[in-house]
Amino acid sequence: MTEEERGAVRTEEENIMNWEEKVKRMVPYVPGEQPKRKDIIKLNTNECPYPPAPAVKKALQEFDYESLRLYPDPDCSILVEALAKRFHKKPGQIFVGVGSDDVLAMAFMTFFQSGEKILFPEISYSFYDVWAKLYDIPFEMVPLKEDFSICADDYCKPNGGVVIANPNAPTGLAAGLSDIEKIVAANPDSVVIVDEAYVDFGGESAVDLVEKYENLLVVQTYSKSRSLAGLRVGYAIGSEKLIKYMLDVKFSFNSYTLNRLALEVGTASLADEEYFRETCGKIVATRERVKGELKELGFTFPDSSTNFIFAKPTGITAKELFEALKKEGIYVRFFDKPVLREYLRISIGTDEEMDRLLAAIREIVGK
Amino acid sequence: MTEEERGAVRTEEENIMNWEEKVKRMVPYVPGEQPKRKDIIKLNTNECPYPPAPAVKKALQEFDYESLRLYPDPDCSILVEALAKRFHKKPGQIFVGVGSDDVLAMAFMTFFQSGEKILFPEISYSFYDVWAKLYDIPFEMVPLKEDFSICADDYCKPNGGVVIANPNAPTGLAAGLSDIEKIVAANPDSVVIVDEAYVDFGGESAVDLVEKYENLLVVQTYSKSRSLAGLRVGYAIGSEKLIKYMLDVKFSFNSYTLNRLALEVGTASLADEEYFRETCGKIVATRERVKGELKELGFTFPDSSTNFIFAKPTGITAKELFEALKKEGIYVRFFDKPVLREYLRISIGTDEEMDRLLAAIREIVGK
Numbered sequence: 001m002t003e004e005e006r007g008a009v010r011t012e013e014e015n016i017m018n019w020e021e022k023v024k025r026m027v028p029y030v031p032g033e034q035p036k037r038k039d040i041i042k043l044n045t046n047e048c049p050y051p052p053a054p055a056v057k058k059a060l061q062e063f064d065y066e067s068l069r070l071y072p073d074p075d076c077s078i079l080v081e082a083l084a085k086r087f088h089k090k091p092g093q094i095f096v097g098v099g100s101d102d103v104l105a106m107a108f109m110t111f112f113q114s115g116e117k118i119l120f121p122e123i124s125y126s127f128y129d130v131w132a133k134l135y136d137i138p139f140e141m142v143p144l145k146e147d148f149s150i151c152a153d154d155y156c157k158p159n160g161g162v163v164i165a166n167p168n169a170p171t172g173l174a175a176g177l178s179d180i181e182k183i184v185a186a187n188p189d190s191v192v193i194v195d196e197a198y199v200d201f202g203g204e205s206a207v208d209l210v211e212k213y214e215n216l217l218v219v220q221t222y223s224k225s226r227s228l229a230g231l232r233v234g235y236a237i238g239s240e241k242l243i244k245y246m247l248d249v250k251f252s253f254n255s256y257t258l259n260r261l262a263l264e265v266g267t268a269s270l271a272d273e274e275y276f277r278e279t280c281g282k283i284v285a286t287r288e289r290v291k292g293e294l295k296e297l298g299f300t301f302p303d304s305s306t307n308f309i310f311a312k313p314t315g316i317t318a319k320e321l322f323e324a325l326k327k328e329g330i331y332v333r334f335f336d337k338p339v340l341r342e343y344l345r346i347s348i349g350t351d352e353e354m355d356r357l358l359a360a361i362r363e364i365v366g367k
Numbered sequence: 368m369t370e371e372e373r374g375a376v377r378t379e380e381e382n383i384m385n386w387e388e389k390v391k392r393m394v395p396y397v398p399g400e401q402p403k404r405k406d407i408i409k410l411n412t413n414e415c416p417y418p419p420a421p422a423v424k425k426a427l428q429e430f431d432y433e434s435l436r437l438y439p440d441p442d443c444s445i446l447v448e449a450l451a452k453r454f455h456k457k458p459g460q461i462f463v464g465v466g467s468d469d470v471l472a473m474a475f476m477t478f479f480q481s482g483e484k485i486l487f488p489e490i491s492y493s494f495y496d497v498w499a500k501l502y503d504i505p506f507e508m509v510p511l512k513e514d515f516s517i518c519a520d521d522y523c524k525p526n527g528g529v530v531i532a533n534p535n536a537p538t539g540l541a542a543g544l545s546d547i548e549k550i551v552a553a554n555p556d557s558v559v560i561v562d563e564a565y566v567d568f569g570g571e572s573a574v575d576l577v578e579k580y581e582n583l584l585v586v587q588t589y590s591k592s593r594s595l596a597g598l599r600v601g602y603a604i605g606s607e608k609l610i611k612y613m614l615d616v617k618f619s620f621n622s623y624t625l626n627r628l629a630l631e632v633g634t635a636s637l638a639d640e641e642y643f644r645e646t647c648g649k650i651v652a653t654r655e656r657v658k659g660e661l662k663e664l665g666f667t668f669p670d671s672s673t674n675f676i677f678a679k680p681t682g683i684t685a686k687e688l689f690e691a692l693k694k695e696g697i698y699v700r701f702f703d704k705p706v707l708r709e710y711l712r713i714s715i716g717t718d719e720e721m722d723r724l725l726a727a728i729r730e731i732v733g734k
Contacts, residue, residue, distance in 0.1 A: 019558055028619045031623070049436070068632070069596060229436060230437050231435050248392065252500070255396060256468070257465055
């Protein structure tokens with residue numbers, strides 16, 4: 001840069017507040033750490049410890065790399081049709097996106113535009129209030145009961161929309177389908193989103209209620225139970241009318257979201273239901289065993305229906321335990337917020353990984 | 368469904384306007400047709416007729432499918448670092464997204480929040496006004512000169528932001544870098560986005576101006592010159608401050624956008640600069656030859672610096688020619704809008720494809 005050019009830069013810096021005043025300033029959601037080292041036990045972002053279905057491997061091997069020169073199908077038809085078949089729905093009832101975060105972001109943009117407050121639990125997926133702030137949607141965070149369960153009646157009042165994670169995160173606790181139906185039925189004037197990221201590990205899905213309630217949107221993901229967090233595929237199931245509105249917004253944002261690889265691999269994954277059920281079954285079995293062991297170690301926790309346990313240690317603070325485990329190369333999730341900071345969210349890994357975790361905890365707490 | 372349940376549904380249908388009134392209603396951007404049949408000559412969405420770089424094939428073959436169980440790196444570090452190296456920038460000056468549409472959508476959301484009118488050419492990428500409507504951003508579409516060139520002075524007035532596609536689409540016409548710099552320099556109070564989707568086919572990039580102007584964001588894509596429309600990778604280059612604001616919004620929308628495959632393959636593509644230059648060179652050579660042949664057939668067109676020609680036929684309307692070509696299995700793009708409807712946007716395919724196009728045109732117009 002010449003002196004003259006530097007001068008020009010300086011002059012602009014003096015005016016700098018002008019363009020910066022026009023910027024949307026956000027405090028973003030902070031995802032769990034994704035450490036680059038490989039020699040750790042990673043129990044901090046609720047990934048699946050088992051590989052994706054063998055059909056995924058095959059789809060990748062058979063993928064024609066030359067096809068990447070062409071845009072993907074903007075309608076994502078092969079994936080939409082496979083999901084429709086899997087859930088006994090029409091293709092027009094399925095919306096797919098770049099992970100369930102993308103799907104939820106689109107749903108917030110599409111449905112929560114009335115200026116009325118939307119409702120969601122005070123302790124839940126901490127992206128909900130970030131999206132609300134991003135789109136300037138007023139919101140009310142509804143307290144949970146003492147035992148972390150939701151009180152359906154709290155969502156039966158005028159609102160601009162409702163979002164419930166079921167099972168909830170980071171508590172792991174599932175609400176009964178009758179509670180979910182009560183909330184949906186009480187809100188014919190709003191869209192109710194049920195975020196079922198963890199439903200395959202023991203929750204009751206609301207998917208079949210979409211035939212009965214036009215205002216219900218059920219969101220699920222490939223990231224947990226399908227071992228495909230790295231593929232970025234999520235989907236929503238709802239009435240055709242609801243899905244059409246979401247598609248109109250999606251096509252006003254980005255015509256081509258899922259790449260050709262995600263479409264092929266995502267479709268292939270659905271072909272192997274047995275492997276899917278087996279994987280979920282293994283995680284549930286490990287979880288139940290670990291629950292017993294944690295109890296013996298004096299931990300308390302809400303009863304998990306997910307692939308993680310939200311556990312409160314005794315004799316050591318959660319933060320101390322979090323840091324001690326990290327030193328041992330074991331990553332779990334710690335949320336430094338009121339109430340949550342008493343707990344650790346521990347993803348369910350393989351049996352071997354969980355044994356190493358339990359051994360490390362025993363070592364740390366001296367039991 | 369029981370009779371009682373049907374009754375419940377009916378009652379909800381009577382209230383139906385309530386939730387629907389809360390919906391954001393959009394008239395979406397309509398992308399070029401993506402026909403599912405394979406036996407066509409596809410010159411309608413500006414894809415590259417040549418396969419992606421050999422390094423892409425290799426990256427796919429070596430990809431470890433088991434890694435898909437883990438989330439991708441939310442910072443997209445390998446790709447960001449490779450792009451930074453390629454453009455002699457710092458990693459903090461690079462933003463990556465799901466195609467340049469995703470990058471542009473994020474930039475609109477981040478930078479055009481002042482309530483002041485943003486400016487863009489009346490004839491340009493037709494997604495700009497769709498995004499403006501999506502985010503309730505007021506906008507003014509600035510007329511082009513008679514010859515489709517932009518008049519830089521028209522963008523030197525108070526505004527909430529500026530977007531210029533350079534080279535422009537669908538005209539194919541490039542503005543000189545001095546015009547671009549004039550617009551950027553005249554707007555220290557706004558962010559100026561230069562959308563360079565087609566720059567590798569003959570435009571002058573504004574990338575190096577980002578060191579001088581903190582308010583300049585340059586957006587490029589893998590979809591055209593890198594033969595990777597199916598991978599969905601786009602990126603922006605700007606000052607570190609600008610990029611940081613975009614990242615804050617991005618992380619408030621979706622933490623994990625690019626999947627593991629896009630990160631690996633997108634990085635691999637950059638390793639093969641020679642193949643990249645060769646491919647762009649072939650397209651430019653074909654384009655120049657086709658320009659000559661179209662001129663001989665009486666077509667007129669602005670001088671293209673892109674991988675398409677925006678051409679006006681004689682003796683037949685553009686719509687008639689569009690339909691006649693489609694019957695022959697040759698897809699080009701027709702925009703049914705004032706002025707644009709006199710032209711066809713014809714993507715540059717292989718020499719053989721263009722010869723078949725030219726033969727079909729001769730047949731149709733009887734020359």
